[in-house]
Amino acid sequence: MTDRQRVVRRLQETFAWRDTPVGEFADLSGWWRDPELLRMLGPSLAELHAGEAAGEAAGAAAAGQTDAGQTGQGARPADAPGRPTVVAGIETRGLVLGPLTALHLGVGFVEVRKEYRIAGEGQRDGDDPMLRAQTPPDYQDGGLTLMAPRRLFGPQDRVLLVDEWIESGAQANAVRRMVAEAGAEWAGVAVIVDACEPRVRERLGVRGLVAEADLPG
Numbered sequence: 001m002t003d004r005q006r007v008v009r010r011l012q013e014t015f016a017w018r019d020t021p022v023g024e025f026a027d028l029s030g031w032w033r034d035p036e037l038l039r040m041l042g043p044s045l046a047e048l049h050a051g052e053a054a055g056e057a058a059g060a061a062a063a064g065q066t067d068a069g070q071t072g073q074g075a076r077p078a079d080a081p082g083r084p085t086v087v088a089g090i091e092t093r094g095l096v097l098g099p100l101t102a103l104h105l106g107v108g109f110v111e112v113r114k115e116y117r118i119a120g121e122g123q124r125d126g127d128d129p130m131l132r133a134q135t136p137p138d139y140q141d142g143g144l145t146l147m148a149p150r151r152l153f154g155p156q157d158r159v160l161l162v163d164e165w166i167e168s169g170a171q172a173n174a175v176r177r178m179v180a181e182a183g184a185e186w187a188g189v190a191v192i193v194d195a196c197e198p199r200v201r202e203r204l205g206v207r208g209l210v211a212e213a214d215l216p217g
């Protein structure tokens, strides 16, 4: 069994849908509780984009990325062109998975915050200008604004976004706009569960470890 197959199997074994009075939710707590899975997640996410050649569009090779159990290509050497220079992660789960992935790649990490969750909202810009991008107004009952310090992305950067789940792609798209505003390059999205439509996958360069359909019902 390959490492990729082992990761997929453990993701499936430790995942559960939970019923609550307000609806069903995906319980991912078992993923973080499994030490072996936690160890493997960073390398597995990093390797989703490891095979890209310099200048290749991030989404061009997305087809087939949800084939559970397929082995990813090996990590590129540290100075390889096309390799991410920084990992970004959106709170909440991106703040866990991003650093795990960045550690494997040997690069730094940028936290992307949700503005309404930051105490003293909007107060941080004084001596530290922020990049901000909004999701559509109807997203999550009113939309949300994502933010990150502008100084953390530069024109020399190639940014890989890491998250646990992607569906509409609204949050990833907002981060992509922030990256573009900073003049940096977009490397794509590495995600555990890819539940997005093909056009979103291609546009954002999404590669996932599993499809939602691969998870137990």
Ligand SMILES: O=P(O)(O)OC[C@H]1O[C@H](OP(=O)(O)OP(=O)(O)O)[C@H](O)[C@@H]1O
Pocket: 090, 091, 092, 093, 094, 163, 164, 165, 166, 167, 168, 169, 170, 171, 172
């Ligand atoms: O593709 P999209 O439709 O944009 O959805 C994906 C986003 O939704 C989830 O975050 P959520 O807002 O649920 O964050 P939370 O963990 O902080 O509740 C997930 O972590 C992604 O960031």
